[in-house]
Amino acid sequence: MSRNVSDLQQFLTTFLYQLRFYLRTWRFAGILLFVAAISAAVLSLQLYRGVIAVQTTNPTSSDYLHAFLGNIGSAIIIAAAFLGGDAIAMDMGGGPGYLMLTQPVRRWVLLAGRYAAAALVGLLVAIAYYAFAIGGAAYIYGVGALPGGTLAESFGFAFLYGLSALALAFFFSSFFKSPAISIVFTVLIMIIALPIVTSIGSFTGGEPWYSLDYASGVISNLFQNPFVHYSTQSISEGRRGAVLTIYQWSPYAWEGLTIMVTYLVVFLVLAYVIYTRKEVKG
């Protein structure tokens, strides 16, 4: 007969085996390599073309970081989709689920352990991205020129954004029985659909406060000086004489924070509710 085991101990077991799963399936290494390759490419281009690529007359380290971190949202989304895209579906298609879900472990413990493992991997990926950003800025402008406080704030937002993106990925994952289909769907939705949703605001003029993708702007906008919340750009459509107006929105820090926290709470709760109540019908 087995001894009683606390939820905390089972959480740690889940956490460690999920970490091992990310290492074993090469997801962690794959995502890290992807981020490193992107970062190295951006850094090389900037070094090769000069800091002028930042496109300000007298660029500072903040301008550089604003430009470098402008794409971190996409990297985080890709990482979250691959880390969380099958986190729940892996138990719902029978097979391993019939083994795992018949163990005396509360489902929320499994969910929490997996989420924590995905968050840790996401954190390490974010650290790698920031290491490239900070390394580049320190190389060009010197360590003393780095905006330490803003960097810390930006990193905090990046991590929170990662947590929100993971919550969304876990939520999508709860609808599927096949881990493979789940991960493909989640990747497609998060990489293609989210930016499309955000871009609606660019054409209609409405602020896309409903989009998680929009909130990611905060991560790099913290380095923007002066900060521009809203701007328009008019493009002539040639001989017809029509003018296309593009609306550009940048979230305030409090807006980004609100959107991220809302996504995190709502979708994590939904994923929890679905996972704990879902029946395995086979």
Place this chain on the structure above:
Amino acid sequence: MSPLLEAQDLTKRFNSFTALDHADFRYEGAGAIGYLGPNGAGKTTTLKLFTDLLRPTTGHALIDGIDVTADPKRALWNVGALIETPEPYPSQTGREALRMIGEYRGLTREEIRDRTERYAAELELPDLDRKTAKLSKGQKQRIVLAGILLAEPTVLLLDEPTSGLDPAERVVIRNILVRLKGEQRLILMSSHLLQEVTEICDRVIFINKGKILLQDSVQNIGIKFRVTRLDVEFAKPLEPSVLTTVPGVSKVEVVSPTRFRLDFDGDDGTRARILEACQKVAPVTSFSSASLNLEDAYLKLIQGGS
């Protein structure tokens, strides 16, 4: 003291389809219960309700007095379940899968190691350092069974435990189940293999179309459905109608023009009188007798529907 396994008015509906219809049973102590019924009868649904994979529409599934739906962790603490076709995660090796289950069950490293070695030998497990994705269905199933047994649970819920296994693997599993039954555990196993149930189980539940038709000991079922059968071979071909008039014979089945299967209800005296009567019809060259077995009771119940 609460029974180890109890279904209280347990019902499961999927939209308009009733998979399990007001099932009631309670079992205490050790032993093996065979859960018999055709495909779609409600066997797997019952086992899923007892493992929190499904939630009852009405009623309760209780293990050691604890409602599985209300507190699955406590209810399943001393339960090992093999439902449908469980598999370890494909990225894990067999050893990792067993260690993970052992850790969830609160076993020490030494216990996990020792028991893994014991079951590796007893269940003839494949190389435990290979990824389970590369193993056959039978090999995976034996690893899962080892995982279930690792914590030495008091209650075992097994859904066709030998399904998909080759004959040699079946023998291994059957021997283990017989041993476990002798170790004061309660086993509820669904199966299509009536021979297997006869060998392992001492009680049976018959279910069809979601309704429990009968539950009793194997011995009592033999008595309840006692119909004695005689296989009689005559020296010349006969019309079956001449045998239906023999006193005591309830049914005549033609095996060949000279050989007939006669069902009758009664004791050895009745059988002797029937044989005597048969001799008067035509010379009897040979005969054999057999009691109704579990398979006949199963068919009679399922086909009869009550």
